[in-house]
Every structure is written in structure tokens, then in C-alpha cells.
Amino acid sequence: MASVKNATDGAPNAQGPVAVDLDIDNITEYVINGFNKNADVRMKFIFERLITHIHDFARETRLTTDEWRTGLDWLQACGQICTKDRKELITVSDIFGLSTLVDEIDHPKPPGATEGSILGPFHSLDAEEKTNGDHISSDADGEPLFVYCTVKDTQGNPISGARVHVWEADSHGEYDIEKADRTRPDGRGILRSNEQGEFYFNAITPTPYPILCDGPVGKFFEIAGRHEYRPAHIHFMFECEGFDKLITALYLRDSKYRDSDAVFGVKRSLVVDIHELDAETAAKYNLSGVNKLLRYDFVLASDSEANALRERHSAAALKALGRDASLPSHVPPTL
Amino acid sequence: MASVKNATDGAPNAQGPVAVDLDIDNITEYVINGFNKNADVRMKFIFERLITHIHDFARETRLTTDEWRTGLDWLQACGQICTKDRKELITVSDIFGLSTLVDEIDHPKPPGATEGSILGPFHSLDAEEKTNGDHISSDADGEPLFVYCTVKDTQGNPISGARVHVWEADSHGEYDIEKADRTRPDGRGILRSNEQGEFYFNAITPTPYPILCDGPVGKFFEIAGRHEYRPAHIHFMFECEGFDKLITALYLRDSKYRDSDAVFGVKRSLVVDIHELDAETAAKYNLSGVNKLLRYDFVLASDSEANALRERHSAAALKALGRDASLPSHVPPTL
Structure with missing residues (x-):
């Protein structure tokens, strides 16, 4: 042979x-x-x-081959549990801190601008348009809370006409879209800032709640010995011509889990106090049955400020890799 | 206020x-x-x-946020297309070169031992036990091929009693388990090496075939401008007490796609020639209607050789990271 x-x-x-x-x-x-x-x-x-x-x-x-297989099986299970309303891979990104990081990268903030926080899985496209002073929650078990905010540019000028999405869980830590018997949007609304850059609404004091842990993410948390709770918070999203989109949230200083958010959304500058509502404010906004006040001044980065930062950061990152800084960094994805 | x-x-x-x-x-x-x-x-x-x-x-x-979302949606789609017999995430690992890399890491080879190659998705647990000289393929359209091999240790001693799984696609590039009308295993078998470390069987000359590209992996290949073919090959897997499991394949030198395998399984040492069958061999093994011969000498690493390499490589990798080299590196996964 x-x-x-x-x-x-x-x-x-x-x-x-x-x-x-x-x-x-x-x-x-x-x-x-x-x-x-x-x-x-x-x-x-x-x-x-x-x-x-x-x-x-x-x-x-x-x-090892066993570890590799375990990881791929876990990723497969994450994909398989997904539905229109359940996005396990986004939760994976959240618990790995990737969602917060990508928001930081893609929405850089100039000095003074309000920091971002994660969108989370509970934003809904069918929220109703609201008028300043409206109630966003019908939850009778919730503690009434008046939320008064302003929105300005980095020079301190009021921004009028900003479209402000707000959403929060109910007093049991559930969002409307988690409820099987949901008939209409609740715990959410879309406001417009007025000429003075103000927007205000009646809400309820938010409470902590667990992220969905009946699937692969829950299994991971169990093994990793980490709790699955988010501290009490209200979500905000700002859309306004000429300004970079801001997705953020305000977190209650006294909330349990404030310093161990399961999805790494809390930043020091987004932690707020709930105050006793003063008589002057109650009278001015015609409030009754409300004892609590949350107040925050938001500052938006302009498109040109955000773009300048993106370009500078991209060039620095490419240079650190020894690459040609002219490589396009923001081509739309095609996959 | x-x-x-x-x-x-x-x-x-x-x-x-x-x-x-x-x-x-x-x-x-x-x-x-x-x-x-x-x-x-x-x-x-x-x-x-x-x-x-x-x-x-x-x-x-x-x-960017758009790219992040595109990537997560793609991973979700990979999970969703999976079934008992379709493992898209493993294919993702294959096309990213990760499967080959993990095999290299987890099954290190001492000098002289046969290199590994990817398992692929077509190994089946119901293959029949065969005797040396048996036919493994019933494909009448295939070109008959006699495969003669030996298996030895790194000192050149024959290994007898090794359990050798062999499997190949048919002449149309399809495996038996891809066929809806499959009634029994075909194109596969499990042989035992004899006292001289020999095993031999009648097969067909393999042909190139495309990996499954009707899902997310296919979409990726399309956009990446890469073809989805594997060069012609026969799979081998060796199990033998005292020796590290060897998963490998032999690739035909003259096959199309030999140097651009879609899943990066080809290694230079695994590329082989098909020869004309000589009269002496045909007579010795009582062969008729066969004109082609494939011959290969496999060499298995012992468990102790593989373990020594694993420990040495792990220590070096940990040291390179500045870590304590006593960190356990092969704890079974628990997820």
C-alpha cells in the first residue's frame, strides 16, 4: 500500500x-x-x-467544551422564551450592564446635561397624550405624588414643546402592559413642556419590583447569588427637534435596592428625594389629596453637542486601537 | 417650592x-x-x-443603540429557529471559529498527536456498530471508497479496542439525519480498532455541501459576502479508555472550498489525498467494485498528556492575566 x-x-x-x-x-x-x-x-x-x-x-x-455548550444552550433558551412582549436578550444586556454602557456611548452628555438610564422593557407605544396637571395613574392603592419638572438646554434656556414620555409601575410594582386584563394605557402618558420649559403631572410614589426571573435570566441570577430587584423609579424619555433623545429615570433615595439595581440603571445624579408638598405649591397647582412632591430639572444635550462628542470619542477609541480615525463609525446596521 | x-x-x-x-x-x-x-x-x-x-x-x-438592537434581535432569532435537531447557536459558534478554538483549548495535543476538527451538527447517537470491512453508506450514486486507518499512541504503539465513530454526507452532500424519510442510520457507523490498531471500512468519496443557511446564519453570510460551503470530508471521533477524546475530520486535498471552509474546520495536517486502489490492497481486503483508497494514521493523546498540557496552558493564561494560577480552571459548569 x-x-x-x-x-x-x-x-x-x-x-x-x-x-x-x-x-x-x-x-x-x-x-x-x-x-x-x-x-x-x-x-x-x-x-x-x-x-x-x-x-x-x-x-x-x-x-471547556462543557462550559461552551452550557453557554450556547443558555443563549438558545433566552431566544426561545422571547415573544412580542418578552425580550429576554434585552434583559440579558440589562443585567450585564451593556444596555447602560451602550446608552452612555451612543448618547454622550456635555457638562451639565442630565444623564441617561436604561429604557427597560416597559415603554409602550400606545401611551395617551396628557396635559400638564393630568393624572397618569388610576391606582387607588398608590400614594399620590405630584411631579414637577423643568427641561432646559445646557445654557439654561427653557425648552418648550418637548415631548416627554413618563411611565411607572403601580403600587404593587407592576406595569400596565404586564397585566392580562389591560384595556387601556395606565401609569404612563406623554406630556409637552410649556413656554417656561415646565411639565408636571400627578402620579403615585413608585415602589421597587423584580425583573422577570421565570426564565434563563432568573436561572442565572439564582446561581450568581444576586437579587433581581430594581429600586423605585419613574421613567422619562424626551424627544425634541434639535436635541439628542434622552432616555432616563429618577430613582428614590430611600428606596430599597437603590445601590444594587439588578440592571445597573441607577446613577448618583438621578437619585432624588420625595418631599412633603408645601401649601404654596398645592394652591398654585390646585392640588388636593396629595402630600408628596418630586421635583427635578432636566437638561438636554443639543444634537450638535452630542454629535461633536460622538465624533471626538470615536476618533479617540479608534486611535487607541491604532486605527485610521476616518473609519466611519455610525453607518446604519444592515443585518 | x-x-x-x-x-x-x-x-x-x-x-x-x-x-x-x-x-x-x-x-x-x-x-x-x-x-x-x-x-x-x-x-x-x-x-x-x-x-x-x-x-x-x-x-x-x-x-450604537441601533447596532446593539440589531445584534440582540439577531441572537433572539438564532434561539427561536432552534429545534431538537437544529442548533443555530452552535452554527454561530462554528462560523465565528469559536468551536474550533474551544476544541483546541480543551483538547490540547502533544507533538505527533492528530489534530482535532469540529464535531458539526450531524453526529448521531444511533449509529450502528460495524465490523472492519463493512459498508457504512448505501448510496448507490456515490463513488466507492475504501478507507484504511490505524490508530496509535504518541509512542507509536497500536491502540486496540478504540471505539471509532465515522460519519459522512451522501453523494448529494446530505446527511441521513437531514432526510425526512430516514428509517435507519446511513453514512455512519461505529468501528473498533483491532490488535494492530487498524480499522477499515467501505465508504463513498465525500462531496462539499452548504451549511444550513435558511435562517439567521444565512442572513449573516449573505451580508458578509461569504460562501456557506464546507469542503468534502469524513468525520471521525475516537473514544478509548486512558486517551483524550479525539473529534476530527479528514478533508480532501482536491475539494472545492478546501481553503475557505465556512466553519474553519480544515487544518493542514488533516488534508488528505484520494489514491487509486492498488491490486495488492484490493486482494488483501477482498474488495471489488472499488477503485479509490483513503489512508490515514491517527495518533491519540493520552489522558495524562492532555491533562498536563491543560494545566500548563491554564497556568500560563492565568499568569498572563496577572491572576493566581491556583484558580480552579475546570470546575464543571452549573448554569
Whole structure:
């Protein structure tokens, strides 16, 4: 029988790189080169960094086949539990701190601008338009709370006509869209800031609540020995022509879990006190049956301020990687 | 109305770290510390490296909210298309080169041992036991191929009694388990090496085939401008007491896509020639109607050789990270 050599000389029928002596270290460049025909320079760059980090992760941890399989099975389970209203992968991003980080990256704030916080899974597109002073919650068990806010630019000028989405859980820590018997939006509304940049509404004092933990995320929390609660908060989202979209939330200083939010949304500057409502304010806004006040002054970054920061940060990040800073960093995704 | 400070002083109701001035850089440590109650030191280490790499990826690419959402939606779709027989997340790992890398890490090879290759999604647990010389394929359209192999240890001693799983696609590039009308295993079998470490069987010459591209992976390939084919190959898996499990494959030197395998399984040492069957071999093994021969000598790493390499590599990887090399690196996963 003929003796057969087991090595190839790299015959020229190649598409892409030639079969090599692949090993633990050179495989990363080999895989990245395998995708070098990608015409989308932004996607190619993202893919390169993704592969580099996934491979470094496996190399550094000496990931075992069993661990690899466990991780993939867990990711599969995360996808399988998803529905129109349940987005487990977004919750994964939340509990890994990625949602907060991406908001920080994509919505940079100049000095003085209000910081962002995570959107969370409970924003709803069917919220009703409200007028200043309206009630947003029908929850009779909730402690009435008057919320008075202003919204200004970084120079201190009032912003009028800003569209302000507000939403909160009820006194049992449930959002309207979590309820099977929901007939109309509740605990939410869309306000407009007035000429003085003011907006105000009647709400209830929010309470802490657990994130949805009956699926893969819950299993992870159980094993990781971490609680699944968010501190009491009210969500705010600002949309206004000429200003960068602001998604944020205010967190109650005295709330349980304030310093251990399951999804890493709390920032020091977003922690607020609930005050006793003073008689002057009650009279001015014609309030009755309300004893509590939450007050906050929001500051929006302009589009040009946010864009200037994005460009500066992108250039710095690319330079730190030794890359051409002219690489486009904000091409729309195509996948 | 009372003026309200927007900053907290870090009141002592904390569980875990105190709410901070979270920013793009310090959030990673903050998130990792949020999981510091995890009692499983291995899982804590894996989580720390995972969060570090996910965050670095987002920071380096200045990942946008749209791109983040696109990525999560894609991962969700990967999970949703999975069934008992369809494992899209494993295919994702394959096309990202992660499957090959993890096999390299978890099954290190001493000099002279046969390299590994990816398992792929077509190994089946119901393959029949075969005897040396048996046919493994009933495909009448396939070109008959006699496969003669030996299996030895790194000192050159024959290994007898090794359980050898072999499997291949048919002449149309389809595996038996892909066929809706499958009634019994075909194109696969389990052999035992004899006293001389030999095993041999009648097969068909394999052909290239595409990986399953009707789902999210296919969409990714389309956009990335990469083809979805694997070069012609036969899979082998060796199980033998005292030896590290070897999962590998042999790839035909003349096959299309040999140097651009969609899943990065080809290694130079696993590329083989198909030879004309010589009369002597045909007579010795009582072969008729066969003109082609594939021959390969496999070498298995012993358990102790593999364990010694694992320990050495783990210690080096931990040292490179500045970590205590006594950190357990192979605790079974618990998720």
C-alpha cells in the first residue's frame, strides 16, 4: 500500500486564505480574514472586534467544551422564551450592564446635561397624550405624588414643546402592559413642556419590583447569588427637534435596592428625594389629596453637542486601537 | 417650592456597591462587583472575563443603540429557529471559529498527536456498530471508497479496542439525519480498532455541501459576502479508555472550498489525498467494485498528556492575566 503524507502544500484552488497550521493563537486572524470580502466597512470592523473579544475570552478562561455548550444552550433558551412582549436578550444586556454602557456611548452628555438610564422593557407605544396637571395613574392603592419638572438646554434656556414620555409601575410594582386584563394605557402618558420649559403631572410614589426571573435570566441570577430587584423609579424619555433623545429615570433615595439595581440603571445624579408638598405649591397647582412632591430639572444635550462628542470619542477609541480615525463609525446596521 | 439637590450621599441601605457616578469606563468594574456574591469561583471568573470583553467590544466599536438592537434581535432569532435537531447557536459558534478554538483549548495535543476538527451538527447517537470491512453508506450514486486507518499512541504503539465513530454526507452532500424519510442510520457507523490498531471500512468519496443557511446564519453570510460551503470530508471521533477524546475530520486535498471552509474546520495536517486502489490492497481486503483508497494514521493523546498540557496552558493564561494560577480552571459548569 502506498504511503501517504498527511500534509498539504497549499494547492491553488483557494478561495480566501489557504488552509494553514491553525492553532490557538493564529485562528483569530484567520477567521477575521475569512470575512474580508464584506463590503460594509463598519460591519467588518464590528465583526473583527467581536471575534477578537470572543476568542480572547475563550483563551483567557481556557473555556471547556462543557462550559461552551452550557453557554450556547443558555443563549438558545433566552431566544426561545422571547415573544412580542418578552425580550429576554434585552434583559440579558440589562443585567450585564451593556444596555447602560451602550446608552452612555451612543448618547454622550456635555457638562451639565442630565444623564441617561436604561429604557427597560416597559415603554409602550400606545401611551395617551396628557396635559400638564393630568393624572397618569388610576391606582387607588398608590400614594399620590405630584411631579414637577423643568427641561432646559445646557445654557439654561427653557425648552418648550418637548415631548416627554413618563411611565411607572403601580403600587404593587407592576406595569400596565404586564397585566392580562389591560384595556387601556395606565401609569404612563406623554406630556409637552410649556413656554417656561415646565411639565408636571400627578402620579403615585413608585415602589421597587423584580425583573422577570421565570426564565434563563432568573436561572442565572439564582446561581450568581444576586437579587433581581430594581429600586423605585419613574421613567422619562424626551424627544425634541434639535436635541439628542434622552432616555432616563429618577430613582428614590430611600428606596430599597437603590445601590444594587439588578440592571445597573441607577446613577448618583438621578437619585432624588420625595418631599412633603408645601401649601404654596398645592394652591398654585390646585392640588388636593396629595402630600408628596418630586421635583427635578432636566437638561438636554443639543444634537450638535452630542454629535461633536460622538465624533471626538470615536476618533479617540479608534486611535487607541491604532486605527485610521476616518473609519466611519455610525453607518446604519444592515443585518 | 423647595429646591432639591439631585445628588445622593450614598446612604447606607446598600446591598453591594453604592450608587456611583457611573461612566463609560468605571461601569465594567461596577457590574462585575455586582456579582461578587457568586460562590462559584470558576463561574465568577468566567463572568468577569465575559463582561470585560463585551464592554470592551462596545467601547472600542462605539456601538450604537441601533447596532446593539440589531445584534440582540439577531441572537433572539438564532434561539427561536432552534429545534431538537437544529442548533443555530452552535452554527454561530462554528462560523465565528469559536468551536474550533474551544476544541483546541480543551483538547490540547502533544507533538505527533492528530489534530482535532469540529464535531458539526450531524453526529448521531444511533449509529450502528460495524465490523472492519463493512459498508457504512448505501448510496448507490456515490463513488466507492475504501478507507484504511490505524490508530496509535504518541509512542507509536497500536491502540486496540478504540471505539471509532465515522460519519459522512451522501453523494448529494446530505446527511441521513437531514432526510425526512430516514428509517435507519446511513453514512455512519461505529468501528473498533483491532490488535494492530487498524480499522477499515467501505465508504463513498465525500462531496462539499452548504451549511444550513435558511435562517439567521444565512442572513449573516449573505451580508458578509461569504460562501456557506464546507469542503468534502469524513468525520471521525475516537473514544478509548486512558486517551483524550479525539473529534476530527479528514478533508480532501482536491475539494472545492478546501481553503475557505465556512466553519474553519480544515487544518493542514488533516488534508488528505484520494489514491487509486492498488491490486495488492484490493486482494488483501477482498474488495471489488472499488477503485479509490483513503489512508490515514491517527495518533491519540493520552489522558495524562492532555491533562498536563491543560494545566500548563491554564497556568500560563492565568499568569498572563496577572491572576493566581491556583484558580480552579475546570470546575464543571452549573448554569
